Amino acid sequence: MRLFTFACPMCAADRQRLSILSALARRPKKLCRGCGIVLRSHPSIGVYLLFLLYTQFIGLIAGLPLIWAYMEQQWMAMAALWIAALLLCHVPAMAMHARGTICRDKVDPDRSYVRAKKQASTHDP
Ligand SMILES: [Zn+2]
Numbered sequence: 403m404r405l406f407t408f409a410c411p412m413c414a415a416d417r418q419r420l421s422i423l424s425a426l427a428r429r430p431k432k433l434c435r436g437c438g439i440v441l442r443s444h445p446s447i448g449v450y451l452l453f454l455l456y457t458q459f460i461g462l463i464a465g466l467p468l469i470w471a472y473m474e475q476q477w478m479a480m481a482a483l484w485i486a487a488l489l490l491c492h493v494p495a496m497a498m499h500a501r502g503t504i505c506r507d508k509v510d511p512d513r514s515y516v517r518a519k520k521q522a523s524t525h526d527p
Contacts, residue, residue: 408500413437425495426457431507440507443499453498457491 409416415436420443424430428450431442445453464487471480 404500405497406500408504410434410436410439410441411504412439412441412506420496420499422492422496425492425499430499441504442507444503444505445498446502449498449502453495456494460487460490 404417407417407419410418413434413436415434418432418435418441420430420432429442429444431440433439434441464483468480468483468487471477471483
C-alpha cells in the first residue's frame with residue numbers, strides 16, 4: 403500500500419509526493435510532474451486539528467528529555483531527540499496529505515459558466 407504518494411487528479415500521473423519539509427503546513431503545494439498544474443492537499447479542518455493535537459503531544463513528550471540533554475550538554479542525545487521528534491511529526495503529516503484530498507490550487511482558467519450553459523443547451527432537442 404502506498405502511504406506517501408498520490409496520483410494527480412487531472413492527469414493521473416502517479417507516484418508523486420509532497421516535500422517532507424512542507425508537510426506541517428495545512429495546505430502544502432506541489433507542481434505536478436505530468437501536467438505542470440499546481441496541486442495542493444486539502445485536509446478537513448477536523449483532521450488537521452487532530453494532527454496538530456498529536457504534534458503537541460509529541461512536543462510534550464520530547465520537551466523534558468530535550469531540556470535534560472541541553473542541561474547535561476549531551477549534544478548527540480539532543481540531536482537524536484530533535485530528529486526523532488521531527489520524524490514523528492513530519493512522516494504522519496506526509497501520509498495524512500497523500501491519503502487525503504488532492505485538488506487544484508487555483509481554479510481552472512478555462513472554466514466558464516457561459517460555456518457550460520452553451521454546452522447544456524446543445525443537448526436540448
Ligand atoms: Zn497532473
